[in-house]
Amino acid sequence: MIVDAHVALDSERYPVEQALSVLTGANVGSAVVFAHPHSADLVKQNRHILSVAREHNLWPFYYIGGNPYTDTRADELITPVNLGDYAGIRWHRWIGTGIDRQGLLDRDELEWAVHLMESPEFEALTSAAALYNLPVMFEESLAVTLEFVLRFPSLDIIIPHLGARSGGEANVLRELWDTPNVYFETSLAQVDEITLARVGSQRIFFGSGYPEGDPANELDKIDRLPIAEEVKEGIYGDNIAALLAEHR
Numbered sequence: 001m002i003v004d005a006h007v008a009l010d011s012e013r014y015p016v017e018q019a020l021s022v023l024t025g026a027n028v029g030s031a032v033v034f035a036h037p038h039s040a041d042l043v044k045q046n047r048h049i050l051s052v053a054r055e056h057n058l059w060p061f062y063y064i065g066g067n068p069y070t071d072t073r074a075d076e077l078i079t080p081v082n083l084g085d086y087a088g089i090r091w092h093r094w095i096g097t098g099i100d101r102q103g104l105l106d107r108d109e110l111e112w113a114v115h116l117m118e119s120p121e122f123e124a125l126t127s128a129a130a131l132y133n134l135p136v137m138f139e140e141s142l143a144v145t146l147e148f149v150l151r152f153p154s155l156d157i158i159i160p161h162l163g164a165r166s167g168g169e170a171n172v173l174r175e176l177w178d179t180p181n182v183y184f185e186t187s188l189a190q191v192d193e194i195t196l197a198r199v200g201s202q203r204i205f206f207g208s209g210y211p212e213g214d215p216a217n218e219l220d221k222i223d224r225l226p227i228a229e230e231v232k233e234g235i236y237g238d239n240i241a242a243l244l245a246e247h248r
Helices: 016-025 042-056 107-117 120-132 142-151 169-176 193-199 215-223 229-247
Strands: 002-009 028-035 059-065 088-092 136-139 157-159 182-185
Touching: 002 016, 002 042, 002 229, 016 028, 016 042, 016 215, 028 042, 028 088, 028 229, 042 059, 107 120, 107 142, 136 142, 142 157, 142 169, 169 193, 182 229, 215 229
Parallel strands: 002 028, 028 059, 059 088, 088 136, 136 157, 157 182
Antiparallel strands: none
16 A cells, blocks of 8 residues: 655645545555644644544644744644654654755754753653654754754654755765664655665655645656565555554
8 A cells, every 4th residue: 555654734725635635546545644834723733633534544643843934833842642642743843944955054053952852841752752652754954853863763763855855865865874763755855776775665655745745746756766566565655554553
């Protein structure tokens, strides 16, 4: 079964019915879903995600982060009491507001990130993730991403877009290709044989980046790779299904 590892929903603008229609048209059987960063009320959307995931047999990730387009975020980092009902955590630019495509160091941002990661609130979140065995899809700048990976080696971490928005694909892969608890999702990024050979296909997950990305187009770039069909099947869904089965 094909599993889309990156689908953002909003009950008003990007409803689950619309997403499922597009996914079904591309023969996608299930998906990891989380709130869209443009959502006006992320607390409401997190509840909505859990509800529609149960109804449609999807994998709900709890969204934590700011809206990178409006520079807004919650006043406090709060771990919800029902975090264990989710299949994972989607951490999206709580610290940084822009997309990092080059991996340039912002020392003030990194200092703030370190302070946050050493706070009781962050410790509560990561402790809960470890308790419930939840993977974390983490998207920040390159320096902040590396700091997070270094501090939490016991967590399974998914880097979206093959790192293209977390410092650039080449930079991220150079730093993390041999880190076994780090996985990579393919949406809106370039996938080639060199990446697969370096990282290992078992740590690569297909993602469409819906609604920004088109599932059919994102699948096609994997389908065109000159690799064995069983390797493609792993990337299409078997890899992430195996990871999430452990957490479920």
